[in-house]
Amino acid sequence: MLLAIMLILFQTGTTDLQILLTTEFSERRQIFLWIAFFASFAVKVPMVPVHIWLPEAHVEAPTAGSVILAGFF
Secondary structure (H helix, E strand, O other), X not given: OHHHHHHHHHHHOOOOHHHHOOOOOOHHHHHHHHHHHHHHHHXXXXXXXXXXXXXXXXXXXXXXXXXXXXHHO
């Protein structure tokens, strides 16, 4: 996700949603951004085959680490 956001920032110079709504991206760029965002959300959401890591991380992590995983991810 960070890669996609950085790409948007470098191309447009902003992350302001109101400005991005009027910005035109090429079809190739749109496909790349879609794949980047899809891959980042697929890791967090329980989607096969990338759904394995999160439950294991919560079990193995200390309490503070588990709270951070639950809060940020």
